[in-house]
Amino acid sequence: GQQLNQSPQSMFIQEGEDVSMNCTSSSIFNTWLWYKQDPGEGPVLLIALYKAGELTSNGRLTAQFGITRKDSFLNISASIPSDVGIYFCAGSQGNLIFGKGTKLSVKP
């Protein structure tokens, strides 16, 4: 079946740093979505991508739909403490499939 590999699994950020994460698939997708989940809450949609090569921003967040249609990237510029949480990618060729998430934490 379709699988999504999301990396990194976790990362520590320092305020002001840029952050990058990505998802890759063994199959071609026609939709990529990025969500953020805060503890004890449901995921919130950040960015939706519908075309190969599409680059979309939402404030300090930028996501791209890979040209091969098998991957997507999310970048966060100038991170702030409230960026911590778990970020999920989701891709679809029919039903939506979710990655296992990237957990962002603050550097001790």
Place this chain on the structure above:
Amino acid sequence: SQTIHQWPATLVQPVGSPLSLECTVEGTSNPNLYWYRQAAGRGLQLLFYSVGIGQISSEVPQNLSASRPQDRQFILSSKKLLLSDSGFYLCAWSYPRMGGVQPQHFGDGTRLSIL
């Protein structure tokens, strides 16, 4: 605007007891509705989805069932809970698919603990 409500927010139940979790959506008609389970704060597993009243598709065999008695109401049930049913249950809605996948929008979840 559209909103989605799930309740209860937390639930502690003994093994073997029944379960009923409710989800309602406001501000849209004929939404697609979904139930997910999330273990240990990671990974969303689709349990059920519905494209209309009385229409339920099950993604994985399990101890749970779902029903959609009204257009914007989705219920997750069990007759006898197992320890393995513990987890974080999320309801989601999307617009009906029209030529492409629609983003799903999630409720705040129910934390279910089985003792």
